[in-house]
Amino acid sequence: MTALADAPTTVRCTYRDAVREAIREAMQRDPRVFLMGEDVGMYGGCFAVSRGLLDEFGPERIRDTPLSESAFVGAGIGAAVAGMRPIVEIMTVNFSLLALDQIMNNAATLLHMSGGQFAVPVVIRMTTGAGRQLAAQHSHSLEGWYAHIPGITVLAPATLEDARGMLWTALEDPDPVLVFENGALYNMEGELATDAGPVDIATARVRRGGTDVSLITYGGMLPRTLEAAEALAAEGVSAEVVDLRVLRPLDDATIIGSVVKTHRAVVVDEGWRSGSLSAEVSARITEQAFWDLDAPVARVCSAEVPMPYAKHLEEAALPQVPSILAAAREVLGG
Amino acid sequence: MTAELTRDEGLRLLHEMLRIRRFEERCVELYSAAKIRGFLHLYIGEEAIAAGVCGSLTADDTVVATYREHGHALARGMSARSIMAEMFGKVDGCSRGRGGSMHLFDASIGFCGGNAIVGGGLPLAVGVGLARKLQRSEAIAVCFFGEGAVAEGEFHESMNLASLWGLPVLFCCENNLYAMGTALARSEADTDLAVKAAGYEMPAWAVDGMDVLAVHDAARRAVAVVREGVPVFLELRTFRFRAHSMYDPELYRAKAEVEQWKVRDPLDTFPALLRERGLLDDGDLDRLEDDVRAEIDDAVAFADAAPFEDVEDLTRFVYSEVAR
Numbered sequence: 141m142t143a144l145a146d147a148p149t150t151v152r153c154t155y156r157d158a159v160r161e162a163i164r165e166a167m168q169r170d171p172r173v174f175l176m177g178e179d180v181g182m183y184g185g186c187f188a189v190s191r192g193l194l195d196e197f198g199p200e201r202i203r204d205t206p207l208s209e210s211a212f213v214g215a216g217i218g219a220a221v222a223g224m225r226p227i228v229e230i231m232t233v234n235f236s237l238l239a240l241d242q243i244m245n246n247a248a249t250l251l252h253m254s255g256g257q258f259a260v261p262v263v264i265r266m267t268t269g270a271g272r273q274l275a276a277q278h279s280h281s282l283e284g285w286y287a288h289i290p291g292i293t294v295l296a297p298a299t300l301e302d303a304r305g306m307l308w309t310a311l312e313d314p315d316p317v318l319v320f321e322n323g324a325l326y327n328m329e330g331e332l333a334t335d336a337g338p339v340d341i342a343t344a345r346v347r348r349g350g351t352d353v354s355l356i357t358y359g360g361m362l363p364r365t366l367e368a369a370e371a372l373a374a375e376g377v378s379a380e381v382v383d384l385r386v387l388r389p390l391d392d393a394t395i396i397g398s399v400v401k402t403h404r405a406v407v408v409d410e411g412w413r414s415g416s417l418s419a420e421v422s423a424r425i426t427e428q429a430f431w432d433l434d435a436p437v438a439r440v441c442s443a444e445v446p447m448p449y450a451k452h453l454e455e456a457a458l459p460q461v462p463s464i465l466a467a468a469r470e471v472l473g474g
Numbered sequence: 475m476t477a478e479l480t481r482d483e484g485l486r487l488l489h490e491m492l493r494i495r496r497f498e499e500r501c502v503e504l505y506s507a508a509k510i511r512g513f514l515h516l517y518i519g520e521e522a523i524a525a526g527v528c529g530s531l532t533a534d535d536t537v538v539a540t541y542r543e544h545g546h547a548l549a550r551g552m553s554a555r556s557i558m559a560e561m562f563g564k565v566d567g568c569s570r571g572r573g574g575s576m577h578l579f580d581a582s583i584g585f586c587g588g589n590a591i592v593g594g595g596l597p598l599a600v601g602v603g604l605a606r607k608l609q610r611s612e613a614i615a616v617c618f619f620g621e622g623a624v625a626e627g628e629f630h631e632s633m634n635l636a637s638l639w640g641l642p643v644l645f646c647c648e649n650n651l652y653a654m655g656t657a658l659a660r661s662e663a664d665t666d667l668a669v670k671a672a673g674y675e676m677p678a679w680a681v682d683g684m685d686v687l688a689v690h691d692a693a694r695r696a697v698a699v700v701r702e703g704v705p706v707f708l709e710l711r712t713f714r715f716r717a718h719s720m721y722d723p724e725l726y727r728a729k730a731e732v733e734q735w736k737v738r739d740p741l742d743t744f745p746a747l748l749r750e751r752g753l754l755d756d757g758d759l760d761r762l763e764d765d766v767r768a769e770i771d772d773a774v775a776f777a778d779a780a781p782f783e784d785v786e787d788l789t790r791f792v793y794s795e796v797a798r
Contacts, residue, residue, distance in 0.1 A: 218601020
């Protein structure tokens with residue numbers, strides 16, 4: 141009994157470790173799974189996510205690709221159609237634009253265009269987001285664009301549990317799933333249950349309960365939104381934090397359920413404001429909970445500039461705790 | 475090889491080409507009658523390619539074609555009924571009316587579109603080839619595309635990847651000399667397309683695409699190589715006798731050029747060759763024409779009678795119908 145009681149129930153790890161464990165588990169569980177992308181093998185992954193996996197699984201299943209985003213993403217789609225379960229890694233969301241044709245015109249359309257005959261069970265992972273002084277071609281948050289596309293599921297794991305658990309569920313999904321890993325989260329450390337396993341990829345989650353205002357966010361913005369909620373608590377304001385987790389299809393029930401309770405909403409999105417995911421969330425709240433609102437929905441988004449390099453400019457371009465607090469105070473009546 | 479041609483084989487190839495030709499001619503009528511709408515790209519003039527290549531494949535192989543794919547679909551074994559019903563926008567069409575002329579699909583015969591993004595099908599075929607290699611399968615992927623696709627990055631990326639990884643993919647470039655209205659010499663610095671494959675260390679041949687026996691022979695040889703895990707590039711030199719689509723006024727090419735190519739019409743030259751060898755007589759040709767006419771009449775009647783998809787089912791198949 142004592143041995144069991146003493147056995148650790150959690151392990152300290154990073155978000156990066158959690159993603160790697162998820163890939164490892166998927167490779168072990170299903171021989172149809174393989175990982176393919178730029179520098180995923182010998183280099184160990186641009187962000188060291190796949191380090192060690194080449195030695196463990198060999199070059200056939202941990203497959204380095206040339207810098208041919210369209211071809212290897214398309215090859216992932218073709219392999220999925222032909223019975224495999226590929227995990228395709230794209231180094232950053234900005235590079236994914238070179239494969240947008242394959243994602244939009246093939247992955248998202250084949251099932252419908254073929255009258256239900258050709259499903260595409262591919263998982264495409266990529267890094268998104270800013271905060272690392274990588275400037276205007278490595279730092280954008282374009283997941284909102286992808287969330288515009290019917291036919292795909294768009295995920296934004298923001299916790300260790302989701303980094304660990306979303307991949308397997310995504311691989312079991314018969315249709316294309318895009319996973320956006322915010323680069324600023326890779327070094328996030330915490331305790332993860334040793335028996336952590338698959339999680340749902342259909343619902344949003346309330347990460348902190350509250351009654352006065354709903355702070356609705358996802359991905360790289362979750363930690364600072366939670367920080368803002370903590371600061372609001374010190375001011376006597378009870379803020380609820382909703383982590384969208386799944387950007388398409390949006391979990392309206394959780395979003396609306398929170399707003400109906402708090403009567404106020406602030407959407408925090410690292411993407412740009414115009415024509416954005418934050419606009420979509422705001423519109424749904426207005427459509428479905430207008431009469432429950434005590435104030436207009438507020439949004440905190442990135443400044444509408446290509447992401448600059450200099451640290452002070454990059455920080456100024458991104459939503460920060462003070463800007464989230466300012467928006468929350470505004471909807472609370474200043 | 476041509477010396478070994480049997481009567482059965484000759485009649486089979488002729489039948490296949492005739493089906494495609496007459497099917498396409500009927501499509502023109504049906505387009506004028508507004509039964510078929512949208513873009514309609516005819517394969518008339520290029521029949522020898524689909525007939526010659528598809529006749530060299532086995533049931534397990536996968537075909538990825540373009541938006542000018544009626545011929546490939548027919549030659550691969552898709553029923554004229556399901557193709558015609560698709561173009562009529564009916565639920566009994568191969569893609570339940572969601573694809574139309576440019577997006578014919580049939581999983582039961584490994585026919586994966588109908589891709590209307592020039593070059594967009596090549597990465598898919600590479601992926602199918604990758605799957606077959608990982609599955610230790612004998613099956614191959616065959617990708618048809620026009621010479622216009624050679625200018626796309628996806629062509630070069632796909633050729634490189636297939637060769638680098640030793641994937642069983644047959645690249646069939648149908649060079650009909652015009653990418654819509656742009657002549658090859660106006661879009662490629664080097665118009666010898668087979669040479670491009672050399673940059674990827676890939677075996678490649680240029681083939682007379684107006685000669686069904688030459689195509690069939692080249693395809694058989696190529697398929698044998700591809701099954702060993704070596705991708706092959708075939709440049710099939712051909713010509714479309716009709717406009718690019720029903721909207722094309724053909725301002726970019728001279729009528730004389732079209733007439734010059736029509737002299738090499740495979741639907742004239744191949745029957746003549748068969749007659750010369752004593753493999754075809756008037757009765758055979760009449761019978762083939764009758765068979766084809768009956769098949770197409772039946773397909774049109776089927777398409778006409780078929781129902782439309784319920785509008786309530788509009789959003790079906792955006793995602794798979796499974797419990798989540």
